[in-house]
Amino acid sequence: xxxxxxxxxxxxxxxxxxxxxxxxxxxxxxxxxxxxxxxxxxxxxxxxxxxxxxxxxxxxxxxxxxxxxxxxxxxxxxxxxxxxxxxxxxxxxxxxxxxxxxxxxxxxxxxxxxxxxxxxxxxxxxxxxxxxxxxxxxxxxxxxxxxxxxxxxxxxxxxxxxxxxxxxxxxxxxxxxxxxxxxxxxxxxxxxxxxxxxxxxxxxxxxxxxxxxxxxxxxxxxxxxxxxxxxxxxxxxxxxxxxxxxxxxxxxxxxxxxxxxxxxxxxxxxxxxxxxxxxxxxxxxxxxxxxxxxxxxxxxxxxxxxxxxxxxxxxxxxxxxxxx
Numbered sequence: 001x002x003x004x005x006x007x008x009x010x011x012x013x014x015x016x017x018x019x020x021x022x023x024x025x026x027x028x029x030x031x032x033x034x035x036x037x038x039x040x041x042x043x044x045x046x047x048x049x050x051x052x053x054x055x056x057x058x059x060x061x062x063x064x065x066x067x068x069x070x071x072x073x074x075x076x077x078x079x080x081x082x083x084x085x086x087x088x089x090x091x092x093x094x095x096x097x098x099x100x101x102x103x104x105x106x107x108x109x110x111x112x113x114x115x116x117x118x119x120x121x122x123x124x125x126x127x128x129x130x131x132x133x134x135x136x137x138x139x140x141x142x143x144x145x146x147x148x149x150x151x152x153x154x155x156x157x158x159x160x161x162x163x164x165x166x167x168x169x170x171x172x173x174x175x176x177x178x179x180x181x182x183x184x185x186x187x188x189x190x191x192x193x194x195x196x197x198x199x200x201x202x203x204x205x206x207x208x209x210x211x212x213x214x215x216x217x218x219x220x221x222x223x224x225x226x227x228x229x230x231x232x233x234x235x236x237x238x239x240x241x242x243x244x245x246x247x248x249x250x251x252x253x254x255x256x257x258x259x260x261x262x263x264x265x266x267x268x269x270x271x272x273x274x275x276x277x278x279x280x281x282x283x284x285x286x287x288x289x290x291x292x293x294x295x296x297x298x299x300x301x302x303x304x305x306x307x308x309x310x311x312x313x314x315x316x317x318x319x320x321x322x323x324x
Contacts, residue, residue: 007233009061012053014038014090015111019171020225021066027226036060039067047090050097057097057105062233065094065110068144074284075136075204083140091147104155106236109229110148112160114218114245114296116141119209121216124249124297127241136203137288145241157239159232164245164296167310167320168222176259177321185260185268187213187253190291193273206288208273213253216295218245221310221319231306238304245296250313252290262317
């Protein structure tokens with residue numbers, strides 16, 4: 001398949017109602033591709049319909065799995081169980097369908113996360129030399145990838161898309177835009193905070209590491225998520241883990257300043273760890289999502305020749321806000 005040939009054929013999209021899934025389905029349908037969606041609701045199929053999933057996957061040209069309970073929640077025991085279980089169940093359902101297919105799909109791209117790597121402030125983590133981290137979020141990512149690569153599927157190439165924070169009109173950037181408009185768009189500072197034994201044993205504790213709001217921020221734009229998947233369809237040499245991140249990692253201080261500039265807001269109240277912890281408790285989320293230093297590089301995509309549509313953070317933020 002040539003580099004510029006349009007990719008055709010049916011796509012089976014698991015996890016179609018989320019921020020990324022909704023955008024991908026819209027793009028593929030606008031391009032004339034048939035898209036069969038799977039979700040708990042508002043989709044062509046539900047995850048309980050294994051026979052329907054089997055029929056959809058058989059003969060499809062691409063399977064994409066994005067399903068799983070959002071990690072934007074408090075890591076209570078029930079939520080932790082559902083975060084694990086939702087990823088394992090839905091990935092297993094797709095793997096079962098691929099294994100049963102008379103005409104298996106040539107490519108299965110399944111979501112993973114760049115959070116699988118350790119807290120990194122010294123150098124970027126790549127597929128070849130990156131070091132996996134520890135704790136609850138990392139174990140979720142490992143379990144997700146284990147389910148993807150389990151068993152023998154000789155007719156199907158499998159890719160674990162280790163995706164960073166996705167920028168676009170909504171998602172995490174939508175939340176940060178709202179904070180900035182209320183004057184809370186300052187740097188988000190790590191600091192000391194008491195951590196109970198139960199949270200430490202569960203692996204959900206965030207330890208103070210980074211000073212000055214310099215925790216690294218790896219990201220990717222929605223346009224590039226779609227572009228990367230299309231690139232993977234055209235490049236059969238790529239399989240296994242692939243880091244779906246823009247090449248220019250930033251940091252929290254720069255990110256928040258970039259958001260303020262894009263919105264024309266001159267000032268944002270700095271947010272120390274204590275304020276962040278109380279705020280996270282109030283909106284039922286975890287501070288790890290903004291305080292862990294994620295420094296990840298797209299080694300394999302760049303080596304294969306992928307050209308990012310949005311390699312620059314400032315341009316990507318402005319594009320997400322409709323300013324370009």
